[in-house]
Structure formats: structure tokens, C-alpha cells
Amino acid sequence: MASILLKLKAKVERPLDAYVISPDVFAGKSLEEIKNLEMWQGNKKVKLGELFDVSGEVGQKADDVSITMEGDLSKARRIGKQMMSGKIFVDGNAGLYVGDGMKGGEIHVKGNADSWLGFEMKGGMIEVEGDARDFVGAGYRGSKNGMSGGTITIKGRAGSEVGCFMKDGIIRVNGDIGLHTGIHMQGGTILVFGDADGRMGSQMTGGKVIVAGKVPDILPSFLIDDVKPNVKVGADKIAGPFYSFTGDMMEGGNGKVFVAVQKNEHLKKKEAYIL
């Protein structure tokens, strides 16, 4: 695989729309052509070569391109927009909308990612070593079409409203998670190994939210159905036991929220309502 290195020359002060940084755009271009790619910074157009030192070699096909980015890119948004294949490594923080509408390929972020990670994602894989902020795998404001495929793995924490309007795919969060996990969710799976701030699955109509850590409470519009020894996520089985809830009844939904039994003794009283 041909690897290309983009090294940030100076700190990015103003927001940068980095939608051209994608293997599909780079494939088959010379280094000089890549340096001349235009993008928006603030209200001005800049060339990629003005901001980055570009070195390495470029593959002819997108799945043969691996892009490594060095420096603090927390002001750069839409990295890997609509990418179909290939790889992107961000050796630091990444900004908003990483993997916007991505259909395939891989994105690895060493640092933290900002909000809207995997925004309207359709396929592929995103891995974040650090934390991610809000609206992971969500759809655009007002849209009913969230993430519809692919995998997002966050090794650190994630913020609020993760998987908003999500339709399919898997989001794994190793750390803790904020409020309203899986809000409006229609399908797919969100797996949280840490603790949740609560209100999981509000207004969900389908899909699964699994919390292996502590939760403050379950929304009153969720009904308990059972205690399950384990839960399936893709090909894996997550060992439990888990309380299984169905909801959101306010929406006539058939979503599932699974909460680990061991860490949530305060939910024990709900067992009385199992039919």
C-alpha cells in the first residue's frame, strides 16, 4: 500500500473544511496535484500545499492509498468525506464530521474526535483512540437518516446523543457515555462498556443499546421483559447477565435497552414487573 504523509506546517487557527482529504480524491494524482487541491478555510480558499508538507507516494487506486496526517487537526472538519476505500490515519486530534457520509475504507484517529463522528455513515470503519464528543453516527439536524452501516469504535468516552436516528451498524464505546444514547434510534447497535449518564433510547423505535456499566435509571416509558445471560452484538456475545427493556412506548417502539445486572442493583426492584 502506497503511503502519503501530510504534515501540518503551522497551527490551524481558523476552521478548515478538509473534505478533499480522502483516498478517493488522492488516488491517481501526483504530489504536485495534491498540493494544488483547494479547500475552504474560513471564508477563503486555500491550497492543500499551503497548509501541509506533502511527501510519500500515491497509489493509482483508492484502496491502495493510505493517508497519514500529522499535527493538531482539531479545526479540520469533514476528513474522509464520502470515502469509499483506502485508509486515513490521523496522528492527533480530528475535528467535526470525521468520515462524513463515508461508504467504505478505514479511518484511525490517535487523539480525540469532535462531534458528529461518522455523520450519516453508510459503511466502513472508524476507530478513535481518544474520546469523541456528541452526535456520533447521527444524521443531519432534522433528518431521519442517521448512520446506516459500518462500525465506529471509540476507546475513550463519548458525548451525548450518540446514534441519533441511527438505522444500522455498530457503535462501540469502551469508556463512559453521555445522555440520550440512541435517541430516536431505528436500528443497529450501540455497545457501551463504561457508565451511561442516563435516558438511554429515548424515543427509539428499534435497535439495541447495551450498557455494561452503571446507569442512573431507565426511562419510565420502557418496560422490562427479562433477564438475559448474554447479548449478541454482530458475531460476538457479550456476557451478562443483562436486564432487557423494550421501548420507547411513547413512540410505540420496539427498541431494546440492555443494562448489566451486576452494576445496577437499584434496578432490582424492576424484576417484580417481569411477566
Added chain:
Amino acid sequence: MELLIKNGVVYDPKNGIDGEVMDVAIRDKKVVDRVDESKAYVIDASNKLIMPGGVDLHSHIAGPKCNIGRMLRPEDHYKDVEPRTQVKRSGVGYSVPSSFTIGYRYAILGYTTVFEPANPPLKMLHCHHEFRDIPILDKGCFVMFGNNWFVMEYLRDNKLDECAAYVAWTLDATKGYAIKIVDPGCVEAWKWGDVEFLDILWGRPEEIDEPVPRFGVTSREIVRGLCKVNKLLNLPHPIHVHANGLGTPGNYQTTIDTMDCVKDLAEEDRPAIHMTHVQFNGYAGSDWITIRSGAHEIMKYVNANKHVTIDLGQVIFTDTTTMTGDGPFEYKLHLLTKNKWTNADVESEEGAGLVPIHYKKSNFVHATMWTIGLELALLAKDPWRIFMTTDHPNGGPFTHYPRAITWLMSKEARKRTLDKISKRARSRSDLDNMDREYSFYEIAIATRAANARILGLKDKGHLGVGADADVAIYDINPREVDQSRDYKKVRKALSKAAFTIKEGEIVVKDGDIVKSIEGRTYWVKPNLPSDLMNAITSDLTKKFRDYYTVEMENFKIHDRFVTRSTPMPTYYG
């Protein structure tokens, strides 16, 4: 400025010109007999199609509804962004674009006159504000009267003259153009939350003889009354009716009843009623499972009765926003689709609602709706009484007009779409057996000439001497192209006009805006006998004091708010 368009293939149905190669001469905003070729700016239009500038009589382009649509749908803006250029302002929006963008996109399609079909009197000021921001197009707005307290009470008490005086006063005060009737009576009942009445609404399409609670007047009486008022005031456009029971299986009978109820009021030479977006009102069957097309029944009536004109409300398979003054229907649509919705209550006048919808080919009901629109058009015997619209944005954004036109012009284009739609819808439709293909001449009628005629705009929709110099030039030779087979070529040409000329100025060149000018606002100024006006003054003052949130004096819209105000005087009696 003088302009000469040379050697184009001209379609001008009003003057009987059917694809003749000829010149069009323009001087000072008008079409003239000839200009001096050496001095004039010459456009070589050889092998190009020339039509009068398009006229659309039903397209929701302005008013509070559109703005609510913009607020409701951020995701609609996100997917369609129009950057600023030297002459254009930037804008966003696919189904509900920004005001400026609406003007530009219509001009690129070769349209120059568009009428906003539904605003309650109280919101007309907003509408005029938005008109100011829609460049290039000549505009006008119909005012809704179908659920108005004044109107319903006057009609209940058989005070026709007073009703006429009220309508005339309102049109003058709010600078409106025609009488629009939306779901007469039912929106008022919905606003009161009338459960018994609404049971009728949900269960089966309304009968037009059901009295409206609290007002005791039926839909039939409202439509008939306003039709009589329209005649008394000699308004240029007949009553523009969105019939009861829209979007309910079995409603075609209500539509026919509504058309039939004003049959005896018709004069020989003019239509008495315009039924709008009939596709939404043309469903047979008893529920969403048994729904089928009622186009045959409706067109049988329309073909036999000259007092009716209709427009299609063709459905396009795309993601769009429905917006109508018919609040109860939108609530019903929200229950069906589970999409977000909003409703509005405009004091003692009207209501409204909005719901986003995505028309899908695979959906049996959506596909059936699509077939109904086309069947209506293909069954029409007189193209002068049927107009091509998508009821923008209810059936689909107006930017898809070329697509709808090619469906009418090419059996092949219809077949290509029929192959992809729900099989059940296809098997229940007659569309497969319909061989008719609209000619360019008939398209010029259905998108321009007939629309201008029914709107009463004498200088629009034709290219005779004295007409407004609104011309659309498309880069296609209608004499050579095989419209049936090469429908994609036709669609491409109609999507981007080679030139659009508005009032003698070139505004579009090669599908791009090159100049942005202000359009006119048409409104009617009925002249009333003063004794009639005096008769309603006390009623007006009382109602405004008792029920309105605005003072009567503030309700009137000053001329200075109206862009290039163009009043059309009419006379009582």
C-alpha cells in the same frame, strides 16, 4: 433596448403558431412587429425552440408556510446549496429554497410568471415581503376565503352583496389576486377540534352538504357563494378550489360534486371554477389498500363540462415537503407517515400545516398517485383546460417540471418509470395502454398559454404584438428531435433555458443567470359602489375589535410594500 430573436422554431398557441421558423422582435419590454436589425441586439436562435415565458398558476413560493417549511427542514437546506455569483445571491434548499433561489431557478427553467396560491389575508404582508426577495418573476397571490368567519357568516345569512364587499375590501387591502378556497369549512372545524365533524373527516371523504359546526353553512354553500361573489366582482381568475377530502381514498366523488355545484353559475365563454392539484383529489377505492385511480371519472366530467379547469399536482419521486392551508389533512399525513409536522391557526381566517414526505417508486400508494396525475393529463381532450403543475412543493419541487413534461411527451419515458414502480400500482393503472404523447404545441398550451388565459393576463403566455417580452429559448430543435425516444435530450434542454428574456432583458444565458431584475406584483383593485362598502364598515370594525390581534388600519397593506405594484381594476356588477 431592441432585441431580435432570429430564425427560432416558435410555438405560440394563442396566436396559432405551431412550430414555424420566424423572428421575434422586442422593443421596450414589449413584443413588436419589427425592429431595425442593424441596431438591435440579435440572438441567433436557428434550430432552437422558442416559447413564451412560462406561466405557473399554482406554486407555493412565498408566505409564512414556506418560511415554516424552511424552519422545519434544516436537512432540506443541507443537501442543496447555491453559491453566490456576481449577479446571484447565495441560497439553500431543495424543496423549499430560499426566496432568491426560487426566482433564479424558475428563470433557468424559462418561467417568468408564477402565482402563489394560498395565503390567509392576515399573512399577506409577509407574502409581499417575500415577493420582494424573489427576483425576475412576475408574481401574484391568491387569498384564502374558504374558512373565513366573515364569509361563512354572510353566506349563512344570505348576504351575498355584503360578502362580495368584504372579499373586495380584503383583496384591495391585502393586494391579493384571486379567491382561493381550501377545504371549505373543514379547516375551521378542525381548528375548533370538533370531534364529531372530524370523525367524518377521518372515516370517509366529506360530503359537501355537511354543515360546518357553529356556522351552519355547508361546503357547497361556501363554494357557490364565493363563485357568485367572483362573478359579481368580475375578478380575472375564477375561484381556485382545493376541494374537500384531499388525500382520502374515494374523494374523487367529492371533487366531482364540487365541480358540479357551480355548473349553473357558469357563463358561456369563461370557466367558473378552477380545481387545483386534482391528482390529490382523484382517488377511488375505499381505503389505502383498495385505492385506485379516479382519473377516468374526473376527466369524463371535465371533458364534458366547459366550466371547469384543472391543474395536475403531478407527483415526482423525490424527497419533498408538503405544505397546504388544509391543516387537518396534514395532521392525517403526519399520522400516516410518522414524520414531523406543524400546524397553524390564523385567527378567524384560516389554518395551515406542513409534513415532509419522500415519494418512493416502490410504495404502492405513491406510485398510484404518480399514475393518477399522468392519467388526468393524458385523458384531457382540451389542453386549454388542464395545466401542468406539481403543486410545488407538494408533489415535488418545481425544478422537476422538465421531468413531468417529458412523461407527458414520451411514452418511452413513462414506460421507463413504470418499469420501476410498484407492480400492484402498475397493474391497477391504465397508463400502460395510453399511447397519447403531448406535442410541443400542447406543452406550450399546458405550461404557458392556457395558464395565462385562466389567470386573465392578456399580455402573458403569447408572443403576439403587444405581449410582454417574456421569452424562453431552449437549445433543442423540436422539428428534428424524436421526442418519444430522445426524451432525455428534451428533458435536458428544458431544464436549462439557452436564453430567458424577461421584459426585453436577457436574464438567463446558457442556463446561467446573467442579470437579476425585479418582477411585478399583480393584484386586483375591485371598484365598489360606496353604499355597499358602508354597509360592511360596522361589521368590519366590530370583528376587528372583537377577534383580531391587529387594528383594522394596520391590516391594510400600503402600496409601498408591494414590489412594482401592478393593480388590475375590476368593476362591480
